[in-house]
Amino acid sequence: MAVYRPSEGRQQKSQTAPQEPNLVPIMNLFVTIIPFLLLLIVVSQVALVALNFSQAAGGGGQGGPGAGGEEVKKIEIHLMAREHSSGLFPGMEVRIPDNPAVRIPVINGFYDFNSLNNTLVDIKSRFTNTSDITVLVHPEVLYDTLIRTIDLCKQNGFTNVQYTAPKAVYYY
């Protein structure tokens, strides 16, 4: 059984002062980890544009929309080549259900995204509940044009952007 002895407290005073813990190993560890973590930090983070290709979201890829069953009328943006090719109109064409198509020609060989933006603003004001839009891109169109078009769609409230291509051609 332990007995309390006040004299023990006095004896402790005679012991040496407590030493500081040796922090050198932990400092070494920190000095190693911190530069490593700093290296991992991505200074210029890329932005992301997401597309959902699930069946519920309407899918994407090849072919026309509404495969099987009743065809749903959707707003479509056709991105054609900048030059006259295959008899197609050079530029963009916005097809609105039960409305005449809006053609946006290229200006000086460049797509007119300002006019596309104005058209999308106008469509959104008329179809406020619609969030679906289909971007149909022709093979010659550059990736940059596709992404800018999807970007404008998303900016104007068309959150469910479907991306389709007219048809696939293989050369083997």
Next chain:
Amino acid sequence: MNYQDIQSGEKKHRRVRRKHADVKGLSITSLLDVLTIILVFLIKNVSMEAVKVSELPDMTYPTTITVEKLAEKAEVTPVKMYLDKILLGNESLYFGTPQDLKGDEDKREKIQQYLNYEYNSIVKDETKEPCLIVQADSNLPCDYITEMVRLGTATGYTNIYFATLEAPDWLKAYNPAATQ
């Protein structure tokens, strides 16, 4: 007093230094505190997923206003599509050129196999959601992008992300009429 004097025992006087108290070691406790805070901050902010989709120095990215975040449980399979090569996965494995996607059945098959392998390894863990991130050069024709998306969706990837650079004012700065 030179060396010879000492040798001959002719010491005139001996200089005795005053004894100083031992210099205490520099306290690094405050430094350690700072480092601990930095360490915690860095560990919290470093995301391994972000590293997988970091900006590639030799690629021209398209610019967008839209910035969307990666899904919470996303497990990423990056696809890097340059004008002259396609690199797949975190290891950036070379899988041919974009033209091979349309013209070489074998290489197309290999890309499909690789995506299948990646997808199945991610799907094993039910907590993770497989995502395909397409990092493509802005000057690449959409034909190849469409083909890669087609391969991705055929594999089972439903969430496909396109890597871009954020530019909130690109539309304001865009003026094709002024460009010749």
